[in-house]
Each structure stands twice: as C-alpha cells, then as structure tokens.
Amino acid sequence: MVFKFEILKKDPKSRARAGKLYTSHGVINTPAFMPVGTQGTVKSVTPLQLKELGAEIMLSNTYHLFLRPGHELIKKFGGIHKFISWDKPMLTDSGGFQIFSLGGLRKLTDEGATFTSHIDGKKHLLTPERIMEIELAIGADIIMALDECAPYPCEKKQARVAVERTTKWARRCKDSFNKLQPDAKRVGSSTLFGIVQGSVYPDLRKRSAEELVEIGFDGYGIGGLSVGEPRSVIGEMLDAQVPILPEGAPKHLMGVGYPEDILEAVKHGIDLFDCVIPTRIARHGTFLSKQGRQAVKNARFTQQTSPLEPGCDCYACKNFSAGYIRHLLMASEILAITLLSIHNLRFMMTLMAQIRSAILEESREF
Amino acid sequence: MVFKFEILKKDPKSRARAGKLYTSHGVINTPAFMPVGTQGTVKSVTPLQLKELGAEIMLSNTYHLFLRPGHELIKKFGGIHKFISWDKPMLTDSGGFQIFSLGGLRKLTDEGATFTSHIDGKKHLLTPERIMEIELAIGADIIMALDECAPYPCEKKQARVAVERTTKWARRCKDSFNKLQPDAKRVGSSTLFGIVQGSVYPDLRKRSAEELVEIGFDGYGIGGLSVGEPRSVIGEMLDAQVPILPEGAPKHLMGVGYPEDILEAVKHGIDLFDCVIPTRIARHGTFLSKQGRQAVKNARFTQQTSPLEPGCDCYACKNFSAGYIRHLLMASEILAITLLSIHNLRFMMTLMAQIRSAILEESREF
Numbered sequence: 001m002v003f004k005f006e007i008l009k010k011d012p013k014s015r016a017r018a019g020k021l022y023t024s025h026g027v028i029n030t031p032a033f034m035p036v037g038t039q040g041t042v043k044s045v046t047p048l049q050l051k052e053l054g055a056e057i058m059l060s061n062t063y064h065l066f067l068r069p070g071h072e073l074i075k076k077f078g079g080i081h082k083f084i085s086w087d088k089p090m091l092t093d094s095g096g097f098q099i100f101s102l103g104g105l106r107k108l109t110d111e112g113a114t115f116t117s118h119i120d121g122k123k124h125l126l127t128p129e130r131i132m133e134i135e136l137a138i139g140a141d142i143i144m145a146l147d148e149c150a151p152y153p154c155e156k157k158q159a160r161v162a163v164e165r166t167t168k169w170a171r172r173c174k175d176s177f178n179k180l181q182p183d184a185k186r187v188g189s190s191t192l193f194g195i196v197q198g199s200v201y202p203d204l205r206k207r208s209a210e211e212l213v214e215i216g217f218d219g220y221g222i223g224g225l226s227v228g229e230p231r232s233v234i235g236e237m238l239d240a241q242v243p244i245l246p247e248g249a250p251k252h253l254m255g256v257g258y259p260e261d262i263l264e265a266v267k268h269g270i271d272l273f274d275c276v277i278p279t280r281i282a283r284h285g286t287f288l289s290k291q292g293r294q295a296v297k298n299a300r301f302t303q304q305t306s307p308l309e310p311g312c313d314c315y316a317c318k319n320f321s322a323g324y325i326r327h328l329l330m331a332s333e334i335l336a337i338t339l340l341s342i343h344n345l346r347f348m349m350t351l352m353a354q355i356r357s358a359i360l361e362e363s364r365e366f
Numbered sequence: 367m368v369f370k371f372e373i374l375k376k377d378p379k380s381r382a383r384a385g386k387l388y389t390s391h392g393v394i395n396t397p398a399f400m401p402v403g404t405q406g407t408v409k410s411v412t413p414l415q416l417k418e419l420g421a422e423i424m425l426s427n428t429y430h431l432f433l434r435p436g437h438e439l440i441k442k443f444g445g446i447h448k449f450i451s452w453d454k455p456m457l458t459d460s461g462g463f464q465i466f467s468l469g470g471l472r473k474l475t476d477e478g479a480t481f482t483s484h485i486d487g488k489k490h491l492l493t494p495e496r497i498m499e500i501e502l503a504i505g506a507d508i509i510m511a512l513d514e515c516a517p518y519p520c521e522k523k524q525a526r527v528a529v530e531r532t533t534k535w536a537r538r539c540k541d542s543f544n545k546l547q548p549d550a551k552r553v554g555s556s557t558l559f560g561i562v563q564g565s566v567y568p569d570l571r572k573r574s575a576e577e578l579v580e581i582g583f584d585g586y587g588i589g590g591l592s593v594g595e596p597r598s599v600i601g602e603m604l605d606a607q608v609p610i611l612p613e614g615a616p617k618h619l620m621g622v623g624y625p626e627d628i629l630e631a632v633k634h635g636i637d638l639f640d641c642v643i644p645t646r647i648a649r650h651g652t653f654l655s656k657q658g659r660q661a662v663k664n665a666r667f668t669q670q671t672s673p674l675e676p677g678c679d680c681y682a683c684k685n686f687s688a689g690y691i692r693h694l695l696m697a698s699e700i701l702a703i704t705l706l707s708i709h710n711l712r713f714m715m716t717l718m719a720q721i722r723s724a725i726l727e728e729s730r731e732f
Contacts, residue, residue: 039697040690046701047685069668069693077671077689085685302435305443319413319451323443324406327435331405334700335412 003141003191003218005250005271009360015242015269018359021250023089023141024188025081026056030250031266031355033348034059034091034274039068040084043279044334044341047086053314053342054349058086059274062135062144063095066126067117071137079139090140091274094131094173094195097223097255100149108148110165128172136180136190144221145173147195152228159199162224166197167211174215193252195221200233202240209244219250222270226256234261238268259288259351266355278344283337285329288347296340301326314346315339369507369557369584371616371637375726381608381635384725387616389455389507390554391447392422396616397632397721399714400425400457400640405434406450409645410700410707413452419680419708420715423455425640428501428510429464432492433483437503445505456506457640460497460539460561463589463621466515474514476531494538502546502556510587511539513561518594525565528590532563533577540581559618561587566599568606575610585616588636592622600627604634625654625717632721644710651695653706654713662706667692680712681705 004022011017021028035042035050038061042050050058060080065071077083080090099106099113106115112127126134128146135143146169150162177192178184184191194217198205212220222241225234234256245251252272253265262273278288285296289309296308307317308325316325316339328336357363370388377383387394401408401416404427408416416424426446431437443449446456465472465479472481478493492500494512501509512535516528543558544550550557560583564571578586588607591600600622611617618638619631628639644654651662655675662674673683674691682691682705694702723729 039694039699041694041699041701044700046681046704048681064697068697069689073669073689073693076669077687083687083690085690303439303442315412315414321443321449323435323439324449324451327439328405328407331430331434333405333407334410334703335407337700338412338704 002185002187002189005219005248007248009362011267011359012362014267016266016359017269017271018356019250019271021089021271023191025087025089025141028056028089029356030271031262031352032056032272033262033352034272035278035345035348036061036274036276037084038276039064040074040080042341042345044282044337045279045345047084049315049338049342050086050345051088053346054353055088055345057089057091057141059091059093060084060138060140061095061098062092062131062138063098065092065138066095066134067119071134075137075139081139089142091142091252092135092138092140092144093221093254094135094144094146095126096144096147096195097149099126100151108165110168112146128169129176132173132176132180136177140190142219143177143190143192145170145192145194145217147197147221147223149224149227150197150199152200154199156199156201156204159197159201159204162199163197163204163208163211166195166208167215170194170212170217171215174217191218193217193219193221195223195254196241196245197224198237198241199224200229200237202236205237205240206244209241213245217249219252220245221252221254223254225253226261231261235264235268238265238270242269259348262351263355266359278348279341282340282344285336285340287340288344296322296326296329296336308343309347312343312346312350314343316343368551368553368555371585371614373614375728377633377725378728380633382632382725383635383637384722385616385637387455387637389557391453391455391507394422394455395722396637397628397718398422398638399628399718400638401644401711401714402427402640402642403450404642405430406440406446408707408711410648410703411645411711413450415681415704415708416452416711417454419712420719421454421711423457423507424452425457425459426504426506427461427464428458428497428504429461431458431504432461432500433485437500441503441505447505455508457508457618457638458501458504458506458510459587459620460501460510460512461492462510462513462561463515465492466517474531476534478512494535495542498539498542498546502543506556508585509543509556509558511536511558511560511583513563513587513589515590515593516563516565518566520565522565522567522570525563525567525570528565529563529570529574529577532561532574533581536560536578536583537581540583557584559583559585559587561589561620562607562611563590564603564607565590566595566603568602571603571606572610575607579611583615585618586611587618587620589620591619592627597627601630601634604631604636608635625714628717629721632725644714645707648706648710649703651702651706654710662688662692662695662702674709675713678709678712678716680709682709
C-alpha cells in the first residue's frame with residue numbers, strides 16, 4: 001500500500017475531521033497521537049506493549065538516530081522497522097527542532113546547520129540534502145523536510161529569516177528526495193512532509209504556508225509552536241495556516257501534546273500529534289487521568305486497592321492497584337515506570353479514539 | 367490444592383530427581399529455578415512477561431517487604447499474590463540472610479535479630495515469632511523459618527553457635543506457625559520450610575540437618591552456602607546434609623545461582639534454586655549464553671543482525687538483534703535491561719527444563 005489520506009467525516013461546526021492515513025506499514029486512524037521513540041524505542045515499553053495499547057504509528061528522531069547508532073547501521077539492519085522490531089507505520093522528524101534546541105552548540109547558515117554532538121562533541125554539518133539521505137536510509141513511512149524553528153520570543157525580523165530559510169530548505173529537500181527516491185510510488189517508499197513555520201506572526205505563518213504549498217508536499221508539519229508562547233496563540237496560528245494548506249493533506253502539529261491542546265488543535269483541522277509528555281511524566285511518577293495529572297507518590301495512593309484510573313482498560317489498570325504502583329515507585333523499581341508509561345500512552349489512545357468517535361458520529365460538539 | 371511434593375523419577379547414578387511441587391497457586395516442575403522479586407517485582411519485567419518466559423514460582427524477600435511497603439499493607443491488599451498480581455506460587459525467605467548481610471548494622475541474640483533499617487534508620491527487632499507473623503501476613507505459598515547465616519570464613523565455634531541458634535529459632539518458628547495457622551491443610555495456606563546451616567563444617571552440617579529433621583518441616587532450605595567459600599565446598603556440604611533430610615521433602619539450595627553450580631547441586635539432590643544473577647547482570651548489560659556470560663557493549667555486537675543467542679526462544683531473541691539491544695544499552699534505554707532480563711531468565715528456565723528432561727528420560731548422565 002502506498003501513501004494515501006482519506007477524510008471520512010468532517011465536523012460541521014469546526015475544521016475537525018476524522019480520516020484514515022494509509023502507509024506501506026498499515027493504516028492510521030486520525031486524528032492520531034504518535035508516541036515518541038526518540039532513540040528508536042518508546043522509553044520503558046516494548047514494541048509489543050506499544051502495539052497492545054493501541055499505538056498505530058510511532059515517531060522517531062532523526063537527529064538522535066543519526067548520532068547513535070547512525071543511519072548507515074540502521075540501513076544495514078534493513079531499515080528502522082526491522083531494526084527496532086516495529087512493523088507498523090513510523091515517522092521521523094527532520095532534526096530541525098533538536099538542532100534548534102542545542103542553542104549555542106549550533107550555527108545555522110543557508111547551507112545548513114552546523115552543530116556539536118551532545119554525545120561525543122564531534123562537529124557535524126546537516127544540509128537539507130544530507131537530511132534526506134539520512135531519513136531515507138532510516139526508512140520511515142513519513143519523513144519530514146529540514147526546517148528552522150524560531151525560538152520564543154523572537155523578533156519579527158529573525159522569524160522572517162527562519163521562514164525564508166525554511167522555504168529554501170524545503171525546496172532543496174523535495175528536489176533531493178525526488179532524486180534519491182525516484183520510485184516514490186513503490187510499496188515501502190517514504191512520503192515527504194514539508195514543515196511550515198512563522199513564529200507567532202500570522203502574516204509570516206500565512207507566507208510560510210503559501211510557499212510550502214507552492215513547492216507541494218503530501219502532508220504538512222506545523223512547527224515552532226508549543227515552544228514557550230502563550231497557549232492561546234496556537235489556535236490563532238492554526239487559523240492563519242490551516243486554511244491555506246490543502247484540505248486533503250494530513251496535518252501534523254509537531255510536539256503537541258497536552259490533552260487540552262490536542263482537543264483545541266483538532267478543531268483547527270489537525271490530524272497528527274506527537275509528544276514525549278506521556279512517557280516523560282511517567283518517569284517522574286506522574287499519571288494522566290480525567291482529573292488531570294496526578295503524582296503516584298502522593299500518600300493518598302498508599303492504601304488504594306483500586307487502579308490508577310478505575311475504568312481504564314490498560315495493562316497497568318487492569319492488573320495492578322495504585323497502591324502497588326506507588327510501592328514500586330517508592331522502591332525505585334523500573335516496573336513502576338513501565339506501568340505508568342503504558343497507562344499514560346493508553347490514556348492518549350483512548351482520548352484520540354473518543355475524539356474520532358465524536359467526529360464520526362457527530363455525537364459531541366467540537 | 368494443598369502442599370504436596372511428588373518425585374516422578376530418580377536418576378540411577380546420582381541423587382538427582384525430577385518431581386512436581388503442588389501448591390494452592392499451581393504446580394512447580396522440579397528441579398526449578400525461582401526468579402527473585404526482592405521488593406515484590408522481578409526487576410525490569412512485568413508479571414506477564416515472567417509468566418510468558420516460563421517461570422512457575424517467584425521468590426520475594428521478607429526483609430525488604432517488611433520494611434517497605436510493610437506486611438500489614440500487603441495483608442490489607444489481600445496478600446502478596448494479589449498485591450503484585452502474580453497468581454502463581456510464591457516463596458518468601460525469612461530475612462535471615464538479608465539481616466546477616468547488614469553486617470555491623472545488626473546484632474543477634476537468642477531472642478532474635480536487632481537491626482537498623484537501610485531505608486530510614488529505624489531500629490527493629492525480628493524474633494522467630496515475629497517473622498512467622500510477618501510471613502503469614504505476606505501470605506506466600508512457601509515460607510521459611512528464621513535462621514542465622516554464618517559468614518565465610520567463620521571459626522568453628524561461631525559456626526556452632528549459629529547452628530544452635532538456628533535450631534532454637536526453627537523450633538520457635540514451627541510452634542508459632544502452628545499457633546498462627548492452625549488450619550494448615552486449608553487451600554491457600556502457607557507451608558513452612560526449615561533452613562539448615564553449618565558453615566563449611568561437615569559435622570555441623572550433619573548436626574543442623576538432624577536437629578531440623580527432628581523438629582520436622584515440609585521442606586528444607588539449605589543456607590549459608592555461596593557466601594564466599596570455594597565452589598568445591600558446596601558439593602561436600604550437600605553430601606553431608608542431603609542424605610539426612612527426608613527424601614520425600616523438597617530441598618532448596620538458597621541463593622544459588624550459576625548454571626554450573628545448579629548442575630552440580632541437582633546431582634546432590636537439590637530441587638529448588640533462586641538467585642538474583644540473571645536480572646542483576648542484565649542491569650549491567652550482560653547476558654547468559656551457552657558460551658558463558660557476554661557483555662552486550664562489546665563492539666563485536668554492533669553489526670550483529672542475529673539475536674543475542676541464535677535458537678533461543680525468548681521474546682528478546684525472537685524479535686530483536688544483538689545489534690539493536692547493544693544500541694539500546696549504549697543509549698541508556700530501559701528497554702535494554704528489560705530485554706536482557708527476559709533473555710537471562712528464559713535461559714535459566716530452558717536450562718532447568720533440559721535438566722528435568724535429562725532426569726525424566728535418563729537421556730543424559732548426571
């Protein structure tokens with residue numbers, strides 16, 4: 001199966017839509033949340049547990065995989081799916097956001113990004129062409145063009161430079177992608193998404209979207225949001241960009257995240273989300289629930305014989321009490337982290353399933 | 367089902383035997399290896415993974431569970447099986463070995479052991495009576511009497527004092543056990559094993575065994591071995607003790623361990639083993655194989671697309687390459703530890719299954 005996006009239903013009162021994203025490694029029901037496996041594993045869970053909790057796609061970070069174990073090694077092992085034993089869809093980001101996060105350790109020019117590895121201090125230059133080579137060697141189903149993510153706050157002038165560079169890099173990525181993978185309609189081939197930027201400036205957001213659409217991609221990442229700006233800004237920026245992007249193209253709001261942000265973004269027409277929050281907060285002993293985030297260390301869980309969230313159908317809630325998981329955490333047992341990660345990811349899967357049902361059945365207002 | 371031990375086959379050339387140990391929570395095929403779940407979890411694996419890799423019984427440490435989360439809390443949750451979500455047989459040790467390991471932090475008198483908690487520095491006195499109360503509250507299928515484990519090396523005089531105290535404590539444990547659990551034949555009740563000691567002195571080993579047999583237990587732990595003495599001593603001590611213990615009683619060589627020691631001990635009539643080695647070395651990146659222990663960090667695994675041990679049927683070997691597991695370890699991913707733990711435990715399960723087959727089918731010499 002080659003890449004295809006099908007919109008099954010549109011919400012009459014918002015831009016929300018439910019659809020199906022077809023890839024060589026299976027179908028993703030959208031809107032979807034993608035668990036993040038930075039280094040080729042979603043932290044603390046096995047691929048089997050990830051599948052069992054309902055994940056249909058996983059995101060991995062090109063920057064991290066490039067540095068360790070290296071894209072050539074992954075290619076030698078038959079690509080990322082075989083390397084990590086995940087036979088469902090995969091998406092790799094472009095590394096743009098990670099390079100941006102390096103702060104003083106990186107330098108951006110029109111040519112590309114020069115940075116110092118956080119692992120061994122080696123210098124690297126990543127150009128758009130090189131990123132395409134790396135991502136295609138890794139071999140995810142969806143790969144992203146290299147972008148420049150502006151910081152927050154950011155002067156308009158700097159934000160404009162980032163938009164202009166992002167457009168130039170996107171064009172070079174597409175050219176390089178077409179050369180490296182001329183048989184893009186082959187089963188097992190990768191699909192390229194462009195990334196739009198523009199910081200918190202609606203006119204720059206519009207311009208970035210227009211320029212990327214002119215180049216033309218099969219899907220679009222919306223980058224540079226959730227980097228410190230007030231929450232309310234996200235909706236405004238999506239309003240500026242989403243109507244410009246082709247309706248039939250899947251849209252990925254990169255790095256978002258929180259259940260409340262996801263609900264809002266779905267209404268603005270977003271189909272894909274990714275965020276490290278569910279597994280990161282698990283490692284800090286926190287779990288997601290309908291009552292918000294809760295710390296398992298809280299003494300009130302000591303004697304709780306019921307699960308973390310009664311009614312939840314995850315492996316952790318079906319088999320263990322909150323009291324036991326608290327004990328594991330107090331005793332620094334890894335199992336605590338695994339169980340909390342499973343619960344938090346399942347919480348996100350359930351949330352997305354409810355959102356999809358609401359759209360498909362028009363059962364709830366968006 | 368109440369406690370029963372059935373010997374299915376005896377090896378004609380040694381004391382080795384294959385049998386079945388029946389408990390309220392299921393049957394254990396012996397000789398068996400018991401994964402250790404010190405704090406109520408076998409480190410880094412879920413109970414489901416533990417079951418899938420073939421574990422039929424798990425050992426937990428009374429000392430640790432008493433200190434955290436406390437036996438009363440476990441009782442409140444319905445006992446250890448419910449608390450940790452493990453519906454198969456459980457064994458708890460008596461805490462004697464852990465208290466012994468505290469060194470200067472503990473003081474032993476005939477009354478019991480006074481020690482300082484390694485968690486919060488609180489002082490505790492554990493008497494044989496108190497240990498029975500604690501173990502019965504935890505509620506494992508097999509519980510052990512309190513013993514005094516002599517260090518190695520140990521003067522004969524000191525070893526004799528430890529044997530004498532172990533006998534006195536064993537008697538008090540049995541009396542207390544009978545009082546606390548008068549309906550010992552009830553389904554779900556616990557079975558009490560005595561522990562024999564004697565350091566490296568054959569005559570003390572004999573004396574200890576004779577005295578414990580006189581008190582009478584449903585099974586026997588053999589303690590105080592594998593604490594630093596030369597390996598060759600183990601066989602000699604088993605030769606002194608095993609013939610004195612009732613043939614029909616299951617015998618547990620406590621804290622042993624290494625595949626080669628297990629093979630030797632089975633020939634001396636041992637039925638049960640436990641050791642933290644498989645999961646501990648996993649946390650250090652080491653795996654068990656027919657070629658001995660190997661460090662996954664070794665550069666030769668970098669490009670290995672085949673599993674850790676080709677032919678192994680564990681989840682790690684069936685799904686992942688050694689190269690990927692090495693990557694996970696280099697990247698400090700918890701999944702590396704989980705996969706190595708699963709492999710190492712499965713290695714022990716396979717070893718024990720081969721030992722049982724060899725005895726049952728007389729297919730190999732012991």
